Amino acid sequence: MSNGARLDHDGTPLDQPHPRWHVRVRGLDKSFGANHVLDHVDLDIERGKVNVVIGASGAGKSVLIKHFMVLLRPDRGSVWVDGTDVFALASKPLSSFRRKFGLVFQFSALFDSLTVEENCAFPLKEHTKKSRAEIKDIVNDRLGALGLEGTQRKYPGELSGGMRKRVGLARALVLEPEILIFDEPTTGLDPLATRNVDEMILAAVERYKVTSVVISHDMASVFRIADRIAMIHQHRILAAGTVEEIQASREPYLFEFIRTSGVAAAYGKEAAP
């Protein structure tokens, strides 16, 4: 190891890709004026798995995730993606770095003046030199894989909430990202649409072999899709681990969070710790 390399808690170098952790967040602090949102947050995102970040509304989940792609910059701390200190990237490398990510927004954030096809083709037109025919093929492939055949000419306003989420995912997938981020993908959806979105996330992870990060507070959905769960509470990571570890946790706030979500019974958590 070279002298001066940044070492993690376990002695592994932060500036080299880790075999297990795709993203490593270390000591992240973020405030907006007097509003302290993140306080020395440490988090690991496992490669090729569905990593879910849970927490109450306003706990700072979205703020945390936005640091991964440098949509926000912290007051202190670092985020390492495959050995790259993301906040040290200059403007041009940052632009290519962001292409590693696909972000599916809470309300899809589709460009409402563009059709479904144009929305999905947008990242390809911006970042590749592919011909129109190639772009069309890729877009049709992604839309087909997500059950959106025939929607190419429609505008986002003509689609249901669930369909818009799928178009958002199709758009995020066209550049073949390594990491997919879903910001509250099931918020505002009915139970059947929620299940569809969950299945869509699992299918995308399976088919495209991506690492995914899901922000959610819908615990039924979380337990259906998660490989790992991390909970943010009072600006910090309260608990993080596999689904089994989280279910076995006796942390009072986490227990209460899961119990009141109504899915606790299914996991044998009726009794208080």
Added chain:
Amino acid sequence: MNMAESAGRAVLIGVRDAFTPIVRFIDLIGDHVILFARAMSWLPRRPLRPGNYLEACEYIGFGSLTIVLLVGAFTGMVMSLQSVYAFRQFQLESFAGGTTGKALAVELAPVLTALMISGRAGAGIATELGTMRISEQIDALESMAVNPVQYLVLPRLIAGMLMAPILTLLFFVIGMIGAYFVAVVGEGVDHGQFILHTRDILRPMDIIQGEIKSVVFGLLVILIGCYQGFNAHGGGRGVGLGTTRAVVFGSVVVLMSDYFLSNILLQLIPPEAT
């Protein structure tokens, strides 16, 4: 001692509060300058996206054309009518063309065109970008490694600076046509005299002065529209407020900057030199 301290602190707070609006105003100007500088720094950088510039030119220029022509024609007509009646007292009604032309070229065409652009394109841009901001479409651009200032703001600013002088020129031309019809056809002013006095009073530099002003006005109203949209927050109400502010600030800034610009241009190009 304590009382003196409290009184001192109260005075300090009072003074600070009294200056807060001034500080905010300076802050706001600074934010606009920064947005402009950020946008311009992207001008030479790839991708150039000519389609975005054409689209913005079409929206600001062609979209505002009808209203600018309509307002231009009627402004020229009413100016001409008033001038003919005013000058008739001295049998000088043939001066109506020259005075109308001068007023249109130097002041009315650039200012009224800018107000039309502010009301139509400035408001439209504030609403469009504001909606994109609150529906996370601007964040989506950034997440797709597309700089939103380069993609959304820069083409609109350039289009504003290009289209405003063209619209101003059209405003002037249609205004003069309107003035001619009212004076010569409607009020019986002699055609030759009308043209002669127009040539005497109206100089090419007047038109150039108006064009220079219109470039600045076009930039200002579109910059304000972009800023209000780009910084919108607070849902639909926030977008509405941003749109209102874009029109109000845009109009006020045009009228205020007109005075200072006129002063500078009169120093640089004195009337006797033209």
